[in-house]
Amino acid sequence: MPPDTHTVIVNGTIVTGDGSTLHERGIVRIGGTRIIDVAKGDTEVGTGAFVVDAGGCTVIPGIINAHAHGCIYGPSMPSGSAPVRPVDVDYFRNRHLLSGTTTLLNVCGLALPDEIDGPSTVRHPLDIHLTTAHTASNLAAAIAIDGAGLSERHKIARIDDMVDKGAKALGEAGGGQTLGGGAQDYRFIPAAIRAATGISLHPKAARALKEAVLGRYLDRSLPDLPRLDALLIETRLAPQITASDVVHLIRETVMPPVALSLKGFDEIAAASERLSFPAIFHNATPTATTLIKLAETFPKARIIAGHSNHPMFLADEAVRFGLELKKRGVAIDVSTLDCIETRWRNNAANIDALVEARLxxxxxxxxxxxxxxxxxxxxxxMVRKGQLSLPAAIGLATGNVSRIFPELAGDRGLLERGKRADVVIVDNHNLGRVRHIVANGKLAVFNGAMAAGQS
Structure with a gap:
């Protein structure tokens, strides 16, 4: 379907993305790359149009994912690790698109603009952008934990230049790699344990060991030895390594980048206020109090508390910190992680608590x-459980994102005349079943399959 085709979507339930508007039956007209009309009821389709029948479906704006990783070809994660394998980049991009995302912000933070698509001359239909966390302390924190993906040109890059070259937000300030979070549980601690003992450790066990040694806030001065001894028996590590050696190993694995990463928070917040630019921060138990202080110190900074349902929080803590951050004008982001369907490491308690608290x-x-x-x-x-109305739930990933990240998505996120034609058609009975996607006016997915030449 060429971009100048007049496309008409008919017979669907229309949710516009503004958080409140729903038309039980309506029509969306697309001309070229823009939405030219949205109306409730039935109207004449006209001649010469490409018609998409959305009967039995809900029509929504394309999803805008403003906190993702693994979708570009540069250094990965706030640890500046080696790039994700190209085959995996392709897989993650396709997964995001096929699940309804049309705009994505890769927040690893240390890649450069020419690494969004790498050497490829083919643009993926998923509109991918990046962020910048190129400050001295963030780079030093990355090098302290890994830094294998950083070349000299990454190390000398700085925020102002990156913003001039098209970065859409600052951050992610900190990450699980540099602040004792999930990446320590699934990557760094298991690797260190395996190197020391030859035993492979499940991420949940790695998290439990970490918390026994350092506490959930990384502030424990002495380990919880009874808990640690019990864990060593449970994980069958006891014959292979002593408790004191585990304490040393975990401290040496987790703590080296932490102070540097927290200093990087200050640098990103100051830059956000100076540039009036959105800034994404790693929000978890070791950083929530720091974020509150930064919101007070830099009141004009545009702070987004990323993944505020982080598993290091208890549910009541997530809500308490969320309330304090919200009072100070901080935007509260929650992430799916693996807690919605997969549940390999995490559960939905924290996201439920934050959604139900309307935070x-x-x-x-x-x-x-x-x-x-x-x-x-x-x-x-959320809709099935009655936590939010359908329009309010859709708004969290469409209109709200365009409002908080206008540099990324100010021209999209709403089914409204003049907006970019990113439109997703999903099953009425299960919104996770994506049937058709129009991305920038082009039919990118039809009947659940990517259009020819789109992958």
């Missing part, structure tokens, strides 16, 4: 070691 502004995936669940599966769950 959530935006909904993203994050990465979760590649196990992330789709945004629409989370929206389906």
């Amino acid at each position: 959530v502004d935006t909904l993203s995936t994050d990465f979760a070691g590649g196990d992330w669940d789709s945004i629409l599966s989370a929206i389906q769950r």
Whole structure:
């Protein structure tokens, strides 16, 4: 379908993305790359149009995912690790698109603009952008934990230049790699344990060991030895390594980048206020108090508390910190992680608590070691459980994101005349079932399959 084709979507339920508007039956007209009309009821289709029958379906704006990883070809994660394998980049991009995402912000933070698509001359229909966290402390934190993907040109890059070259937000300030979070549980601690003992450790066991040694806030001065001894028996590590050696190993694995990463928070917040630019921060138990202080110190900074349902929080803590951040003008993001359907490491207690407390502004995936669940599966769950109305739930991943990240998505996120024609058609009974996608006016997915030449 060429971009100048007049496309008409008929017979569907229309949810516009503004958080409140729903038309039980309506029509969306697309001309070229723009939406030219949205109306309720039935109207004349006209001649010469490409008609998409959305009967039995809901028509929504394309999902905007403003906190994702693994979708570009540069250094990966806030640890500046080696790039994700190209075959996996392709897989993650296709997964995001086929689950309804049409715009994605890759927040690893240390890649450069020419690494969004790498050497490829073919543009993926998923509109992919990046962020910048190129400050001295963030780069030093990355090098302290890994930094294998950083070349000299990454190390000398700085925020102002990156913004001039098209970065859409600052961040992600900090990450699980540099702040003792999920990536320590699924990557760094298991690797260190395996190197020391030859034993492979499940991420849940790695998290439990970490918390026994350092606490959930990374502030424990002495380990919980009874708990640690019990865990060593449970994990069958006891014959292979002593408790004191585990304490040393975990401290040496987790803590080296932490102070540097927290200093990087200050640098990103100051830059956000100076540039009036959105800034995404790793929100978890070791950083929530820091974020509150930064919101007070830099009141004009545009702070987004990323994945505020982080598993290091207890549910009541997530809500308490969310309330304090929200009072200070911070936008509250929650991520699907693997807690909606997969549930390999995480559960939905924290996201449920934040949604039910009406604290959530935006909904993203994050990465979760590649196990992330789709945004629409989370929206389906919210609606099915009666946590939010359908328009309010859709708004978390469309209109709200365009409002909080106008540099990324100010021209999209709403089914409205003049907006970019990113439109997703999903099953009425299960919003996670994506049938058709129009991305920038082109039919990118039809009947659940990517259009020829789109992958």
